[in-house]
Amino acid sequence: MSGSVGLxxxxxxxxxxxxxxxxxxxxxxxxPDEVRIRVQRLNLDAAxxxxxxxxxxxxxxxxxxxxxxxxxxxxxxxxxxxxxxGMLIGVVEEVGPESPLPVKxxxxxxxxxxxxxxxxxxxDGLRDWDGLGEQVPADGTxxxxxxxxxxxxxxxxxxxxxxxxxxxxxxPALVDRVVRQYSAPTVLVLGGAGKSGSLSLAAAKxxxxxxxxxxxxxxxxNALQRTGLADHIAxxxxxxxxxVAEAAGEVDITVVCVDVPGxxxxxxxxxxxxxxxxxxxxxxxxxxxxxxxxxxxxxxxMLVGNGYxxxxxxxxxxxxxxxxxxxxxxxARVAGD
Numbered sequence: 001m002s003g004s005v006g007l008x009x010x011x012x013x014x015x016x017x018x019x020x021x022x023x024x025x026x027x028x029x030x031x032p033d034e035v036r037i038r039v040q041r042l043n044l045d046a047a048x049x050x051x052x053x054x055x056x057x058x059x060x061x062x063x064x065x066x067x068x069x070x071x072x073x074x075x076x077x078x079x080x081x082x083x084x085x086g087m088l089i090g091v092v093e094e095v096g097p098e099s100p101l102p103v104k105x106x107x108x109x110x111x112x113x114x115x116x117x118x119x120x121x122x123x124d125g126l127r128d129w130d131g132l133g134e135q136v137p138a139d140g141t142x143x144x145x146x147x148x149x150x151x152x153x154x155x156x157x158x159x160x161x162x163x164x165x166x167x168x169x170x171x172p173a174l175v176d177r178v179v180r181q182y183s184a185p186t187v188l189v190l191g192g193a194g195k196s197g198s199l200s201l202a203a204a205k206x207x208x209x210x211x212x213x214x215x216x217x218x219x220x221x222n223a224l225q226r227t228g229l230a231d232h233i234a235x236x237x238x239x240x241x242x243x244v245a246e247a248a249g250e251v252d253i254t255v256v257c258v259d260v261p262g263x264x265x266x267x268x269x270x271x272x273x274x275x276x277x278x279x280x281x282x283x284x285x286x287x288x289x290x291x292x293x294x295x296x297x298x299x300x301x302m303l304v305g306n307g308y309x310x311x312x313x314x315x316x317x318x319x320x321x322x323x324x325x326x327x328x329x330x331x332a333r334v335a336g337d
Contacts, residue, residue, distance in 0.1 A: 004146030019117035024075035060131025084282035085115030112149035168196035169316035170307035172203035185252035197257035227325030
C-alpha cells in the first residue's frame, strides 16, 4: 500500500499522504510501481490562478515567479493559500515494472489527479509562459503512483482542449449521477458559463433536467444563451445569497462551479428541502456550508465533488464531442488563455 499511494515520496511531514504533505520528493528516478511523465503543459486550477493573479495585480512575471517558487519549495504545484493545484499533460517516459496504470512509453497523456499530490519538477523556468492564463507551457518531469489516474489524450482534440476538459471532468459525471436520482428535476448551476459549469449544464440537460444558470456578467449571459444549455440564465453575484435565491427560485439540485469564496449560502438558500447541493469549487469553505445549512434550517444533502467518478473522463469527452455548443465554449476559453 505505501508504494501505491506515494508515501515514499513524502519528505515532510512524515506519515501523511502526498496531498496533505508540505513537501514531496520530485526526483525523476522512479520506483517499481511509478510512472514518469515528461511534462508539456500544466493547467492551473481556476481558484489558484485567480488568487495568484489578484495577489500580483495581473503581473505575469510575478505570477510565473511564484508558481516556480511553489513548485521549487514543495516539489508539487500546491497553492498554499487556496489548497488547490490543477493537472498536466505530457508524454510517458518510463513505466515501472509493477505499475498498474494502462500506459506505455510514448503515450501522450493527461493526469487525472491533482497537482497537489503529483511530484513535479520544472526544468525550463516556465520561459514560454507569460503568466497571464491558466494553461502553462512547461518542461520538466512528473511522477504518477500506482493509485493515480491517467488518460491517454483523444486523437480528435487539440491537447490544450483535452487538458481543459480533463481538468473538470469529475463535475459532469457526478451531476449526471445525481440528476438521475430525481424525476425531471430543476438544476441550478452557479458559474454556468465556465468550464465545469457548462459541462454540468450539458450533463444535467442530457439527463432530463430543467436548467438554470447564474453568471457574473451580460457577456457571459450572451455567450451561454447562444448555446441553449440553460433554459433560464440570470446575471447575479453568486456571493449574494438573496440575489441567487431570487434569481433561481427554488431548485432540486444546485451545482457550485464558481471559483471565488462566499457562494455557499446562496447555493443552500436556493435549494429546496430534500434537495442536493454539489460543491465543485475549490474556493468553497465547507465549514461555512455546514454552519450555513444549520443556520438556515436547510434540509439539504451537500456533496463534495472530489473530481473522480468511474468513467468520468470518457463521459466528459463524449459531451464535448456530441454537444457542439460545449465544444465551442471550451475552444473559446482555450483561445483566451
